[in-house]
Amino acid sequence: KNALTVGASRSSRTAGAYAALTWGEAWPESFPDPPIASERVAGNGEALAAFSSRGPCDDRRIKPDVVAPGTDIASVKSALAPLRNFWGPCAGQPQYAFMGGTSMAAPLVSGCAALVREYYVKERRVKPSAALLKATLINGTRWLTAPDAVADHATLPNYHQGFGCVYLPWTIPGPAAPQLKLEFVDTWKSKPLQFARSGQRLRFRVSVSGDSWLRICLTWTDLPARALQNNLNLFVEHVPTRQKWMGNADLPMSLNIPDPDNNVEVVRLEHPAPGEYLIQVAATNLLKGPQDCALVVTGALTSPLSQVVD
Secondary structure, three states, X not given: OOOOOEEEEOOOOOOOOOOOOEHHHHOOOOOOOOOHHHOEOOOOOOOEOOOOOOOOOOOOOOOOOEEEEOOOEEEEOOOOOOHHHOOEEOOOOOOEEEEOOHHHHHHHHHHHHHHHHHHHHHHOOOOOOHHHHHHHHHHOXXXXXXXXXXXXXXXXXXXXXXXXXXXXXXXXOEOOEOOOEEEEEEOOOOHHHOEOOOOOEEEEEEEEOOXXXXXXXXXXXXXXXXXXXXXXXXXXXXXXXXXXXXXXXXXXXXXXXXXXXXXXEEEEEOOOOOEEEEEEEEEEEEOOOOEOOXXXXXXXXXXXXXXXXX
């Protein structure tokens, strides 16, 4: 539950080792039936790799957390490695070969995580927790739309792609999204902001212009043991209208209550009304404290993320 678990989507590559093959042609015993059998291994960046594992966990948790391209990926190749160990050669580049698997998707996410950590260390002058890196990557994902990525549950999150495909331009500020601003709270080194008992809360205010989406992600490193031990919940309110949202409101099999199962919670508003938003993190049920957490907010923000002191 505390790991950043990665599934595989299809790359957009249309030429390569297996790119022109269908799943049924490449692995007829594993994928004999339509519609997957007749779809191509690569070329559709909105679809999932057929071999990518789905959730849920046996305690209803969302997994995978994110996905990343994992078919026909150009990967490094040892000069001693036989080509039969790979999907195919990279023409004219003997140091590389095509490969596939969640073993390709996970390194792509690891590289993105390294860039996110570099951003916090160099640009924000902080040492980020693992929870903050996880929250930041999940907060920036893009939602895949192919039928196999949204089957039986088209809203975020689901048990096929988790919270979506890692997408760095929406993750941290940069030239690709000049309007994007990022604010965060990371309490792993701040004892006054850590929860000691059930019923405590942290509240923050932030203002937005309404010119872009508003995204909020809460994560925390939970105590070891099966299922959720310390349950935190995310609540958001638009102050002028008093409209409210709760984290993971569109969970599969939702009971329409604050999420009791996951240590990742998101609120995403595609067209937020301008003005001030109140963000609350509540310690709904704490078996053992202290409990730290990480909160990431992105969008067309017009103010810092400031704490509201009760």
